[in-house]
Amino acid sequence: MAKVTGLEGVVAAETDIGLVDGERGHLIYRGYWAKDLAVNYSFEEAAHLLWYGSLPDGRELAALQTRLRESRKLPEQVRLLLDALPKTLPMMGVLQAVVASLATEEEAVWPPKVSQAERLTALLIAIIAYRHRSLQGLAPIDPDPELDHAANYLYMLTGERPNPDHAKALTAYLILGMEHGMNASTFSGRVTLSTQSDLFAAVSAAIGTMKGPLHGGAPSEVIAMLEEIGTKDRAEAWMRNVLENGGRLMGFGHRIYKTKDPRAEALRIVTERLTGGDPSFELALHVEETAIRLLAEYKPGRRLYTNVEFFAAAVMMAIKLPTELFTPTFTAARTVGWTAHMLEQAGINRIFRPQSTYTGRMPVFGD
Incomplete structure (x- = not known):
C-alpha cells in the first residue's frame, strides 16, 4: 500500500460549507460562486451565508449588522491584556493569546453558538487595529457605527474615513479569504473542537496553524517583485533572468488550482475598477500577461496561472495596508469560515483520531 503523508487526498469530513475544485478553478460557498459574492455582495451578507446557510433578507442583514456593530467595541479586559502583552510579540x-483569553467560564460552552462566531469576527479587526496603533504610540480609534465591517477596519487603523473604493476592494479580499475547504488551519480548528473544547480555543489553534509560513502566505513578496521590476519595459528581461536561474515568479501557481484561481479573477475585476489607469496597476496587468506567457515557455505543461496573492498585492498597495498586517487581516477574514466549520463539526461531532504507522525499533522478545 502506498504511503499517504500529510493526509493528502484523505477525506476527513463531509461539509455543506465550501467546495474547492482546483482542476476546474471553482470556489463555491454554499451553492454560490465565491467570486460573484466578492464582486457583488457585502462582507456581512457573505458571512451570513456561511454561518446560517443562506443569504440574508433585508431584516436579517440589518439584524446582523447591528449585532456586529455592538460587538466591535473592545471590552476593557481585552484592552488591558493587549496593553500587558510584550511589544515584541508578533x-x-x-491574536492567538487574546482569542484564547475570551473563553471565560461563561463562554466556554458546548456546543458552540453562532453568536460567539459573530462576536469574535467583529472583535478581531478591533484587536488588530488597537494593537497596531498602540505599537505606533497612537491613541485607539473607536469603531464608527455608520461604517460596515471592512470600512471600520480601515477607519480604526488610520482614524480617517476610508475611500469607498478602498473599502470595496478590501471587502472583496475579505470575502475571498473567508473559506477555502479543509485547509490546514480549518482542519486544526475542527480537530480541536471535536474534543468538545470551546470555540475560542479552536479558533486560537487555527490561528496558530495560520501563522506558519507554509500556510498563512502573504502578498508581500509579490509587492517586492513588482517594486523591483519597476516599469513595463523591464518586466520581460527581469522575469526571464529569474526563470533561467531557477527562481520563482511570486504570485503564480497554486498547489490546488491547476487553472485560473477564481479568487484572483474576482480581485482583478475589483482592483481594475479601483485603480484603472493607475501606473502601478497597469504594471501589474503587464507583469501578469508577460509572466503567464513566459511560464508556458519555461515550464510547459505545469499550468501555472495567477494566484490570489498577486492581485491581493494590488489591493494591499492601494489601501496602503502595512505588510505586517497582511496575515492578520487574512486571519480576520478566515475566522468566518473557521467558525462556520466549527459549528458544522459540533452538529455531527465525532473526535478526530487518525492512526500512525510505527517505524521505530521493536524490543527483543524472549523465548
Missing part, C-alpha cells in the same frame, strides 16, 4: 501571537 501580531499573530497576540
Whole structure:
C-alpha cells in the first residue's frame, strides 16, 4: 500500500460549507460562486451565508449588522491584556493569546453558538487595529457605527474615513479569504473542537496553524517583485533572468488550482475598477500577461496561472495596508469560515483520531 503523508487526498469530513475544485478553478460557498459574492455582495451578507446557510433578507442583514456593530467595541479586559502583552510579540501571537483569553467560564460552552462566531469576527479587526496603533504610540480609534465591517477596519487603523473604493476592494479580499475547504488551519480548528473544547480555543489553534509560513502566505513578496521590476519595459528581461536561474515568479501557481484561481479573477475585476489607469496597476496587468506567457515557455505543461496573492498585492498597495498586517487581516477574514466549520463539526461531532504507522525499533522478545 502506498504511503499517504500529510493526509493528502484523505477525506476527513463531509461539509455543506465550501467546495474547492482546483482542476476546474471553482470556489463555491454554499451553492454560490465565491467570486460573484466578492464582486457583488457585502462582507456581512457573505458571512451570513456561511454561518446560517443562506443569504440574508433585508431584516436579517440589518439584524446582523447591528449585532456586529455592538460587538466591535473592545471590552476593557481585552484592552488591558493587549496593553500587558510584550511589544515584541508578533501580531499573530497576540491574536492567538487574546482569542484564547475570551473563553471565560461563561463562554466556554458546548456546543458552540453562532453568536460567539459573530462576536469574535467583529472583535478581531478591533484587536488588530488597537494593537497596531498602540505599537505606533497612537491613541485607539473607536469603531464608527455608520461604517460596515471592512470600512471600520480601515477607519480604526488610520482614524480617517476610508475611500469607498478602498473599502470595496478590501471587502472583496475579505470575502475571498473567508473559506477555502479543509485547509490546514480549518482542519486544526475542527480537530480541536471535536474534543468538545470551546470555540475560542479552536479558533486560537487555527490561528496558530495560520501563522506558519507554509500556510498563512502573504502578498508581500509579490509587492517586492513588482517594486523591483519597476516599469513595463523591464518586466520581460527581469522575469526571464529569474526563470533561467531557477527562481520563482511570486504570485503564480497554486498547489490546488491547476487553472485560473477564481479568487484572483474576482480581485482583478475589483482592483481594475479601483485603480484603472493607475501606473502601478497597469504594471501589474503587464507583469501578469508577460509572466503567464513566459511560464508556458519555461515550464510547459505545469499550468501555472495567477494566484490570489498577486492581485491581493494590488489591493494591499492601494489601501496602503502595512505588510505586517497582511496575515492578520487574512486571519480576520478566515475566522468566518473557521467558525462556520466549527459549528458544522459540533452538529455531527465525532473526535478526530487518525492512526500512525510505527517505524521505530521493536524490543527483543524472549523465548
